[in-house]
Amino acid sequence: MNPQPRRRTLHTPAPPASPFPYHPGSLLSILDLKVEDVGRLLARATELEKQDPLKRDRILSKRRIALLFYESSTRTRTSFELAAKALGADTTLVSNLSSSIEKGESLKDTGLTLRALGAEAIILRHNSSGSAWLLEEFARLPVLNAGDGMHEHPTQALLDLRTILAHLRPKVREVSADTLTGVTVTIVGDILHSRVARSNMLLLPRLGARVLLCGPKELLPELAAEIGPGVQIERDFEKAMRESQAIMMLRIQAERLSGLQLDLEEYKAHYQLTGQRLAAHAPKAIVMHPGPIIRGMEITAGVADGVQSTILEQVTNGVAIRMAVVERALTAGEGGRA
Amino acid sequence: MTALVIRGGHLIDPAAGMDAAKDILLKDGRVAEIAGPGKLKHTEGATVVDAKGLTVAPGLIDIHVHLREPGQGYKETIATGTAAAAAGGFTAVAAMPNTTPVNDSPEITRWMQAPERGAQVRVFPIGAATRGSKGETINDFAALKSAGAVAVTDDGRPILKDNIMRETLAAAARVGLTVIQHAEDTRLTQGASMNLGPASFRLGLRGMPPEAEYGLVERDIRLVSELRDTHAHLHVAHTSTAAAVAAVRQARRNGLRVTCEVAPHHFLLTEEHVGLYNTHAKMNPPLRSAADRDAMIEGILDGVVDAIATDHAPHAQHEKEMEFEHAPNGITGLETALGLCLRWLHKEWHLPLGRVLSLLSAQPAALLNLKGRGTLAVGSYADVVIFDPKAEWTYRAVETKSKAKNTPFDGWEMLGKVRWTICEGRVTYTNPA
Numbered sequence: 199m200n201p202q203p204r205r206r207t208l209h210t211p212a213p214p215a216s217p218f219p220y221h222p223g224s225l226l227s228i229l230d231l232k233v234e235d236v237g238r239l240l241a242r243a244t245e246l247e248k249q250d251p252l253k254r255d256r257i258l259s260k261r262r263i264a265l266l267f268y269e270s271s272t273r274t275r276t277s278f279e280l281a282a283k284a285l286g287a288d289t290t291l292v293s294n295l296s297s298s299i300e301k302g303e304s305l306k307d308t309g310l311t312l313r314a315l316g317a318e319a320i321i322l323r324h325n326s327s328g329s330a331w332l333l334e335e336f337a338r339l340p341v342l343n344a345g346d347g348m349h350e351h352p353t354q355a356l357l358d359l360r361t362i363l364a365h366l367r368p369k370v371r372e373v374s375a376d377t378l379t380g381v382t383v384t385i386v387g388d389i390l391h392s393r394v395a396r397s398n399m400l401l402l403p404r405l406g407a408r409v410l411l412c413g414p415k416e417l418l419p420e421l422a423a424e425i426g427p428g429v430q431i432e433r434d435f436e437k438a439m440r441e442s443q444a445i446m447m448l449r450i451q452a453e454r455l456s457g458l459q460l461d462l463e464e465y466k467a468h469y470q471l472t473g474q475r476l477a478a479h480a481p482k483a484i485v486m487h488p489g490p491i492i493r494g495m496e497i498t499a500g501v502a503d504g505v506q507s508t509i510l511e512q513v514t515n516g517v518a519i520r521m522a523v524v525e526r527a528l529t530a531g532e533g534g535r536a
Numbered sequence: 537m538t539a540l541v542i543r544g545g546h547l548i549d550p551a552a553g554m555d556a557a558k559d560i561l562l563k564d565g566r567v568a569e570i571a572g573p574g575k576l577k578h579t580e581g582a583t584v585v586d587a588k589g590l591t592v593a594p595g596l597i598d599i600h601v602h603l604r605e606p607g608q609g610y611k612e613t614i615a616t617g618t619a620a621a622a623a624g625g626f627t628a629v630a631a632m633p634n635t636t637p638v639n640d641s642p643e644i645t646r647w648m649q650a651p652e653r654g655a656q657v658r659v660f661p662i663g664a665a666t667r668g669s670k671g672e673t674i675n676d677f678a679a680l681k682s683a684g685a686v687a688v689t690d691d692g693r694p695i696l697k698d699n700i701m702r703e704t705l706a707a708a709a710r711v712g713l714t715v716i717q718h719a720e721d722t723r724l725t726q727g728a729s730m731n732l733g734p735a736s737f738r739l740g741l742r743g744m745p746p747e748a749e750y751g752l753v754e755r756d757i758r759l760v761s762e763l764r765d766t767h768a769h770l771h772v773a774h775t776s777t778a779a780a781v782a783a784v785r786q787a788r789r790n791g792l793r794v795t796c797e798v799a800p801h802h803f804l805l806t807e808e809h810v811g812l813y814n815t816h817a818k819m820n821p822p823l824r825s826a827a828d829r830d831a832m833i834e835g836i837l838d839g840v841v842d843a844i845a846t847d848h849a850p851h852a853q854h855e856k857e858m859e860f861e862h863a864p865n866g867i868t869g870l871e872t873a874l875g876l877c878l879r880w881l882h883k884e885w886h887l888p889l890g891r892v893l894s895l896l897s898a899q900p901a902a903l904l905n906l907k908g909r910g911t912l913a914v915g916s917y918a919d920v921v922i923f924d925p926k927a928e929w930t931y932r933a934v935e936t937k938s939k940a941k942n943t944p945f946d947g948w949e950m951l952g953k954v955r956w957t958i959c960e961g962r963v964t965y966t967n968p969a
Contacts, residue, residue, distance in 0.1 A: 208830060209884055211948075213808035306857050326859035327740035328813030336857070347861075349740030396740060424734040456727050456742070 222531030223319065223340030225523055226330045228352040228397045233404055237373040239526065240360055243518040246285075246525070254521075255286035261528050263287045264317040266308065266333075267344075268294040268324040273489050273513050274344050274354070278321050281520035287528075290317075305329060309337030319527040322346070340527040348391050348454060353523055354488055355397035357515040359405070361508050362444050364515075365484045379406035384438040386469055387448035387496050389418040391455070394488040395448060396425070403428025412438045413469060416458055417450070435469050439479035446486040447471050447496050466495065473500045484508045539563040540961065541579045545587025545922060549594055550894035551901075551911035560592065562918035565961040570914060587922050590955055591889070594897040594912050595627025595657075595919030598870060599687075599904055600716075600773055600797060600845035603629070605653065606644060607636025612850035612939045615654035617870070620848070620938035622965035624870040625954040627919035628658040628901075628909055629848075632691045633669065640664035640675050642683035649684050656964045657957075658919070660686040660906065662716065665704045669693045674703055677711045686904045687771070689716035692820065692865075694752060696721065702759050705768040714769045714795075714904060717756055719780065720821065724748040729861045731822040735807040741861060744822055750779035757787045757794055764792065771903060772796040774847050776821035778831030785840045795903055796835075797845040800869060800876045801944065803832040809944060815856045815863035816944045819849065836895065837887060843900040846873050850940030868943045872931055874923065875950025883951055889925065918961035924969065927953035 220226065231239070246254060263282045267275055275291070282289045292312065294300065299308060305324070312320055319340040322330050327347030334341045345351040362383065363370060370377055383402055389395045389411050399409045403426060410432045411422055423431045432438040439445060450460070471485065485497075485506045493499045502509060540562040547558040547570070559576045561569040569576055598621065604612040614631075621629050631648060633639035639648065645661045653659070663685035667673040670693070677688060688708055694717055695701040701717075708715045725744040730736050732743025753772055760770045775781055775796045787794040801819065806826045810817045817823055835841040849866025856863050877896065881887040901910025908916045933946040957965035 208833060210826075210829065210833075211804055211880075213806065214811045214814070304854070304857070305859060324859070326861050328860045331812050332857070332859060347740050390737075393740060396738070419737065421734050421737050425738050 220334060221338070221340045223527035223529070224334055224342070225352050225527070226334060226341060226343045227350050228355045228401045230352070233373065233375055236356065236359070236401070239356060239519070239522045240363070240373060242522040242525065243360065246521040247518040251284065254284055257285045257525060258282070258528055259286035261287045261318050262316050263289045263319050263321065263524065264312045265289055265291045265321045266312065266323070267291065268299070269345070271323055271344070273516060274323060277513070277516035278342070278344060278520050278524070281517050282524050284517070284521055285525055287524070305332055306336040309333045313337050313339055319524070340530070342523060342527055345393050347393065349393050350397045351393040352397050353516070353520055354394045355401040356523070357512055357519040358398055358446070358486060358488070359401060360515045360519060361486060361512050362484070364511070365508065366443055373405055375404065376406040378402060381407045381444070382410060382442045383407050383444040383446060384410040384412050384432070384442040385446045385448065386412045386435060386438070386471070387417065388450045389413050389422055389448070391417070391451040392448050398446065399425055399429045410438045410442065414465065416460060436475065436479045439475065439483065442480055442483050444484050444486060445471065445480060448488070449490060449492055449496060462495070469496065471497045471501050473498060473504065476501055476506060486512060489513065539568070539579070539582035540585055540918070540958065541576060541582040542585045542587050542592055542920065542922065544573065545590045545592035547592045547912065548890055548893055549912045550890045551594070551898035552913045554912070555890060558592070560912065560920070562920070562958065562961050565918050567912050567914050567916045567918055570912070585922065585956055589924065590922050591925045592920060592922050593893045594910050595921050595957065595959060596625045596874060596896045597628045597900040597906065597910055598626050598846050598848065598873070599630040599843060599900045600799070601629045601631055601848040601870065602634065602850065602866065603631045603659070604850060605635060606647065611852050614648065614659060615656070616937065616939045617848065617850065618656040618659060620868070620870040620936060622656040622957045622959065623937045623954065624872070625874045625921035625923060625957055626657055626870060627921065627957060627959040628660060628906065629870075630660045630662050630686055630904060633662055633664040633689065634691045634693070638664045638669045640667055640669065642679045645680055645683040645685050657959045660684065660904065662687045662689055664688065665690045665695060665715065666700065671695050671697060671700055674700065674707055677707050677713055681711050681713055685713070686906065687714040687716050689718065689773070691716070691718045691773070694718050694720050694722065696723070698755065698759065701756060702763065705759055705763055705770065706766055709763065709766040709768040712905070714771050716771045716773050717752070718773045719749045719752040719756065720744070721748040721752045729818060730810055731807045731824045733807055733825055735810060739810065739813065746777040746779060746824065746828070749777045749821055750783055753780045753783045757783055757792065760787070760792050760794055761790065767793060769793040769795070774799045774802065774821055774845065775832070775835070775841070776802045776824050776828060778828050781831050781835040781840060785835070788840065795842040796840070797843040798832045798836060798841045799845060799847045800873055801867060803829060803836060804876060804880060805829070805944065813860040814944070815858065815860055816867060816942050818860060818863055818865055819847070819867050820865035833885060836881060837885065841895070842903055844873060844877060844895045845900065846870055850938050851942050853941065856942045866942070868936065868938050868940050870938070871936055872943065872945045872948070872950065874952055874954065875929070875931060876945065876948070878925065878952035879950055918958060920956070920958040921954060922956040924953045924955055927951070929953050
């Protein structure tokens with residue numbers, strides 16, 4: 199007598215579209231960029247890198263950029279700051295430990311305050327996933343996501359892509375959806391807590407690469423592979439290495455483990471990148487790491503310093519990429535948001 | 537007290553099997569007479585409510601709301617929360633005990649019902665099951681009941697210890713109270729802020745696994761079955777997972793007194809509605825997968841779900857303008873429940889109007905043993921909602937009677953507009969066409 203469930207024919211409310219219009223200069227997620235945008239940023243990074251520093255520093259002369267950092271950082275903070283200064287911008291650093299954030303000021307109020315101080319863009323590093331969207335919504339300024347919790351780190355994915363291209367596609371001048379066809383990149387380790395992994399697995403397949411995720415179940419849940427096309431799980435590190443042209447090692451993020459118990463000796467036995475493993479299974483692959491590296495943990499000193507390592511090159515690429523991204527932030531959609 | 541005549545409306549009273557054009561006389565806070573159009577006998581001096589073209593039904597009853605008093609009046613007060621209830625067509629609400637302090641005493645239970653609170657609808661407090669809702673020492677249920685509590689629960693701090701839950705069920709059964717459990721094994725949800733699934737992974741948020749809900753439901757059902765002889769009644773609050781509904785269905789087949797409610801957001805929304813960290817889509821239990829959402833609809837259509845309850849959970853604006861993982865759980869729901877139920881359960885999924893109204897009045901009244909409510913039979917309380925079943929309208933959170941605007945349904949299309957709400961014979965809300 200009761201109506202039978204009609205699962206297949208149930209019409210249900212659609213999930214919402216994007217909640218508010220972003221500033222065209224913002225970079226919150228790597229998905230904000232189309233493949234053409236990625237190509238444009240890579241090309242611009244190279245141009246800016248080659249440009250005469252005395253001319254380059256007129257591009258954003260005296261423009262104001264705030265670096266808002268709720269987490270410690272060496273590479274990201276310094277390279278964003280050097281990039282902004284190389285273009286002539288004034289930068290100011292606000293960190294959670296030496297500001298009113300310590301007194302309980304909210305992210306919203308901090309953003310409004312920076313705006314009132316004349317900031318024209320905010321570069322945000324924050325320990326909560328999604329914080330960049332919150333700041334964007336209230337500060338109504340271009341926001342560059344320099345890492346939000348476990349979520350994304352889009353400029354890292356761009357600099358990683360630049361590194362991969364330099365080694366594996368040195369002749370390519372313009373990227374497209376098949377630039378990395380035939381390339382396999384393995385990301386190894388603490389995928390669950392890694393914003394670098396998420397941004398890379400969302401970017402690299404759109405250029406044709408295959409991404410293999412490798413790590414123990416506690417740090418790499420099965421559903422990670424559902425994030426998008428071109429992403430697969432391969433728990434056998436050595437098998438993944440044999441198929442890879444690039445191996446991206448990740449640090450175990452002790453600060454985000456949140457009570458998770460991990461047997462580090464067993465972890466090392468399965469997933470540490472040693473010279474022996476590298477020579478046996480991927481003697482030609484490049485070895486990447488977003489840093490900070492913990493020598494003797496996920497990677498041995500010999501591999502980190504070895505000829506296959508691109509770790510410091512990635513750092514250098516960070517400055518070039520961030521010049522292009524900072525320039526875009528302050529020049530995209532001149533005239534402000536609609 | 538003045539008398540009211542509701543004239544020209546169409547009466548739907550599922551508990552009385554009534555679905556016909558009727559006039560109704562309300563007198564001294566009770567239903568005095570029901571008769572065919574124009575046939576009422578004792579209408580002298582009564583105020584007339586013209587219900588032409590409108591549906592007249594028992595006032596709606598929400599057995600799961602947070603009115604925030606005592607202690608959190610900046611989020612909501614009993615006065616504002618019940619004003620929102622009246623605007624939504626509700627004439628009675630059951631208020632959860634997670635206030636500050638926790639409602640674990642007859643004193644607070646009575647305080648919540650005092651006339652000074654300015655309630656616009658009848659407030660039935662739900663008492664805390666354990667002292668301070670700490671899950672250790674069971675409260676005096678007889679004393680809570682005589683002070684007016686209609687059920688016991690530790691709500692957001694579910695009772696995890698088997699022996700305490702068993703004792704709670706047995707003690708509540710002895711005094712004839714229902715035990716409501718917010719089923720969440722909090723050992724599995726530490727630091728989590730949405731459903732565990734592809735969306736939580738993509739968004740970099742820690743997820744609550746579905747088993748945190750259904751695991752505890754299954755544990756509680758096992759305890760009820762061990763206490764079968766005591767007639768213990770377990771009510772599962774805001775069911776959100778397919779497995780939990782399946783467990784309740786099976787328990788009922790086994791003859792146990794296990795009931796459940798579903799909130800509108802759990803039969804309408806999924807984890808995808810979190811979008812890009814929309815804190816108005818953050819609640820506990822969280823929005824689940826599409827399969828879970830479909831199971832809520834099926835459970836409602838096939839009758840295993842006993843009530844629609846909103847889990848009205850108001851929060852101040854600044855609390856929701858936070859990083860997703862730090863924003864508090866919960867959304868408001870009293871003003872949107874009827875409009876969403878009619879728009880979706882009735883119009884879209886063809887649940888008969890009488891059954892929709894029953895899930896919002898007769899069944900919740902029966903669940904908590906609210907005598908004389910959930911029906912308009914002669915002699916019942918004069919708790920009435922009069923609504924235009926054809927009116928389509930758009931909900932605007934800025935127009936709410938609640939202190940809070942934390943709803944994911946702002947701007948949503950609703951069906952069925954409340955024109956009058958009458959609580960114990962007193963008009964508590966009017967919105968004439």
